[in-house]
Amino acid sequence: MNKHATARLAAxxxxxxxxxxxVPALVALPDRGSAAAPAAAVPAAPDAASGRGSxxxxxxxxxxxxxxxxxxxxxxxxxxxxxVEQARVTGDPTYYPRAQQALDRALxxxxxxxxxxxxxxxxxxxLANARHDFGPARDFAARAAAAEPYSATAYxxxxxxxxxxxxxxxxxxxxxxxLDLRPSVAAFTRAGYDLELRGDLAGAQAxxxxxxxxAASPDEVAYCxxxxxxxxxxxxxxAAAVRHFDAGLAAVPGDPALRAGRGAALAxxxxxxxxxxxLAEYAAATAALPVPQFLAEYGELLESxxxxxxxxxQYDLSAASFALLEANGAGDDLARAQFEADHxxxxxxxxxxxxxxxxxxxxxxxxxxxxxxxxxGRDAEAVGYARRALAxxxxxxxxxxxxxxxxxxxxxxxxxxxxxxxGGAS
Numbered sequence: 001m002n003k004h005a006t007a008r009l010a011a012x013x014x015x016x017x018x019x020x021x022x023v024p025a026l027v028a029l030p031d032r033g034s035a036a037a038p039a040a041a042v043p044a045a046p047d048a049a050s051g052r053g054s055x056x057x058x059x060x061x062x063x064x065x066x067x068x069x070x071x072x073x074x075x076x077x078x079x080x081x082x083x084v085e086q087a088r089v090t091g092d093p094t095y096y097p098r099a100q101q102a103l104d105r106a107l108x109x110x111x112x113x114x115x116x117x118x119x120x121x122x123x124x125x126x127l128a129n130a131r132h133d134f135g136p137a138r139d140f141a142a143r144a145a146a147a148e149p150y151s152a153t154a155y156x157x158x159x160x161x162x163x164x165x166x167x168x169x170x171x172x173x174x175x176x177x178x179l180d181l182r183p184s185v186a187a188f189t190r191a192g193y194d195l196e197l198r199g200d201l202a203g204a205q206a207x208x209x210x211x212x213x214x215a216a217s218p219d220e221v222a223y224c225x226x227x228x229x230x231x232x233x234x235x236x237x238x239a240a241a242v243r244h245f246d247a248g249l250a251a252v253p254g255d256p257a258l259r260a261g262r263g264a265a266l267a268x269x270x271x272x273x274x275x276x277x278x279l280a281e282y283a284a285a286t287a288a289l290p291v292p293q294f295l296a297e298y299g300e301l302l303e304s305x306x307x308x309x310x311x312x313x314q315y316d317l318s319a320a321s322f323a324l325l326e327a328n329g330a331g332d333d334l335a336r337a338q339f340e341a342d343h344x345x346x347x348x349x350x351x352x353x354x355x356x357x358x359x360x361x362x363x364x365x366x367x368x369x370x371x372x373x374x375x376x377g378r379d380a381e382a383v384g385y386a387r388r389a390l391a392x393x394x395x396x397x398x399x400x401x402x403x404x405x406x407x408x409x410x411x412x413x414x415x416x417x418x419x420x421x422x423g424g425a426s
Contacts, residue, residue, distance in 0.1 A: 055086055055089060058078065058082045059079060059083070059086065062076075062079035062082065071105070071109050072109075073105075073107075073109040073110040073114060073115075073116035073120065074106075074116040074119070076103070076106035076109065077102075077110075077116045077120040078119070080098075080120070080124075081103075081119070081126060083095040083096070083098045083099035084123065084127045088130065091291045093324060093328035096127065097328060099123075099127050100127060103124050106123075107121070112147055118144045118151055118154065119144075119148075119151075121140050121143045122140070122141065122151060122157055124140040125141035125154070125157035125158070125161065126157050128161070129157060129160045129164075130330065131329055131330040131331075132330065132332045132334070132335075134160075134164040134165050134360055135161075135359065137160070138158060138165060141160075141161055150181055151181075152178045152181040152182035152187065155178040155181065156178050159174035159175045159178060160190075163194070163197070164364070165360045166360055166365070175187070175194050178190065183214070185211045185214055185215055185216075185223065185224065187211075188207045188208065188210045188214065189208060189223070189224065189227055192204040192206075192207035192211070193227075195207060196234075196394070199392070199395055200393070201231070204231060205231060208224055208227050208231065211223075212228065218251040219251075221248070221251040221252075222251040222252040222255055222258060223248075224248075225248035226248050229241040229248065229261055229265065232265075233261070233264065233265050234395075234396055234397055236397070238266070238269050241261070241265035242262060242269070245259075245261050245265060246262070249262070256284070256285040256289035256294070257289065259281045259282075259284050260281065260282060262278075263279070263280075263281030263285065263297075263298075266278035267301055267304075275304075275305060279298075282297065285298075286298050286314070286317075290321055291321060292318045292321045292325070292339060295315070295317045295318035296314070296315060296318045296342075298314045299311040299312070299314030299343070302314060315343045318343070319339070322335070322336050333352040333353070333355050334352075334353075334356045334365060337349045337352040337356065337369075337372055338371070340372075341371050342375075346375040346376050347376065349372040350369075350376050352372075353365070354369065354372075356369075357369050363389045363392065363394050363399075364389075366389040367385070369382075369385045370382045370383070370384075370385035370386035370388075370406060371386075371402045374386075374402070379406050379413065379415070380415045380416060381417075381418045382406045383403075383418075384417055386403040386406050386407075390403060
């Protein structure tokens with residue numbers, strides 16, 4: 001990714017501001033992944049009404065239409081996309097097979113040029129992204145964009161997949177196209193993440209603020225505050241993060257992702273005085289949305305409070321949650337490698353990280369592979385991957401800490417580093 005492309009994306013944020021007045025509401029087919037995604041996943045705002053009630057209404061309407069017209073491809077595409085979004089909102093991966101069935105039927109019943117064809121492809125891309133199957137997600141999204149060149153949803157799904165595949169320049173181009181087509185909450189949040197990955201934190205904050213200015217529903221307001229909070233937390237300002245999480249919760253009270261984030265921010269405040277509040281937030285968040293990331297973070301907080309048995313119970317639940325995801329076709333070797341490296345079996349962490357590196361060589365996989373190698377005592381190999389993760393400007397505190405610890409370990413042994421190779425771990 002070169003500096004000129006990054007500068008062009010940043011400039012587009014300012015240029016797009018003139019287009020914000022009168023932009024229509026987001027369309028009825030959703031975007032991202034990674035809701036139940038690891039921390040590294042791309043934060044893509046939903047394109048559809050994403051509150052539980054309004055999303056349930058979309059599903060009910062599509063199901064009603066299908067009772068009288070069971071082969072209605074447009075209704076099937078809408079239903080499949082809504083199921084993907086329902087999995088994001090609820091953390092229930094059993095919606096993925098339902099989405100797959102509906103979308104397979106939608107594509108079987110449509111041809112290029114039909115009203116359902118491009119939306120069904122875009123929804124297939126969103127489903128593949130949610131399942132962390134980023135190669136097929138890229139291909140489905142590219143086909144959707146070719147079928148409907150003015151579909152911002154297709155370019156959003158394409159940007160998500162390309163980011164996770166490590167195709168940085170192509171991902172930026174997809175985000176740029178999405179901004180050009182529809183300067184929406186979904187586009188600006190993606191732009192913010194794209195800029196953050198390249199070290200432009202001011203640009204990332206400006207993009208997220210643009211999204212917040214444009215937000216037209218409580219869900220969108222809460223979503224933007226969540227990622228403004230996460231950005232503040234990653235920059236070492238937990239007090240600002242708490243303020244954004246509070247604002248998000250004022251828009252959508254009780255949202256579990258916001259409560260988990262607020263818990264993490266409270267735990268990071270100086271002095272640890274807010275630890276009890278942080279634990280309460282995580283307890284509520286994981287009761288409502290027991291996804292692996294939140295369960296593991298809750299366990300880490302319990303462990304830091306000296307409650308080892310309770311922490312282990314959360315780690316066991318996190319492992320069970322990973323197993324449920326895998327049973328529903330949503331396995332995530334990257335997140336599982338990170339979990340195993342810190343809380344499970346380092347050998348399993350390395351196996352999964354190497355497998356993921358073979359599929360996609362992104363900054364996220366470079367960091368995960370580096371840490372798995374470190375946990376297996378292979379720091380001479382790890383350091384190259386750790387440096388590679390940060391080479392383009394990404395400064396998330398987790399990979400920064402990983403690099404520092406790996407370099408300290410390497411210095412202690414005096415072993416020369418081994419260059420990271422593009423195709424594997426050794």
